[in-house]
Amino acid sequence: MTVFGGRERRRRWGEDERAKILAEAFSPGACVARVARQYDVSTALVYTWRRKACLEAGVAGAAASAQVGFVEAVVLDDGGSKPLPSPPAVVVDLPGGRRVNIYASAPPGMAAAVLKALIR
Template sequence: MTMSCDDAGTSGVQRFEVFTGAGRRRDWPDEVRASIVAESYSGRETVSAVARRHALSPSQLFTWRRELRKQMEERGVPLQAGPVFVPAVVEAAADVEPVPAARRSNKPRRSKVSAVELEIDGVAVKINRGADTGMITAVIEALKATR
């Protein structure tokens, strides 16, 4: 009886690899590391997406974020780790009258008045229907920058 491993010592070497180095281990300068961590806190994309774009593993970026939070807490500066919730106020529109039930149609109805009102640090911004998304984003970013 022969086994598949019987010829292990008699056949020649077909492939031989030499690993020189520790793989993908890199030394990141502090300013590059800080910019990547700041980008991960921007909220524009996920932490994993930021890590992928910089050829990092997500766990490495999460570790950097945790180290930054720890350093900031030691200095007495709390770092906001999650989303910030603001109070939402919903007010009924004064000039919109309800349609009688007998006259309703099957078409979806849009009210004539619709807006989103943001108030950040005493600054109120009202965004009406049809506003350009680029302009909305620019206004919100400008409000965030003034904080």
């Protein structure tokens, strides 16, 4: 038999801590996964807290906690001048006339994943 000692893994979150994490996780432009990682809590638990908070507040649905509305959009005519795309850094011609282009602006990890997938 193995007995694990030390700090208990299951944490107890106080109402103030939950409110702080929820406010930070669902603020405009925030990434829930990043905030959850920062506080060492699972994203599923953050969403559970939000759902419970909405139910306690009498809000129908978790999406209703965010303010939903319309924003005026302005479309400007740029005269049809589009910048010419740079040529791809890597071109792979596949059977059947298909082609895979990898541009220099692609993240290296993504380019490597695409090339590995083509080798299989």
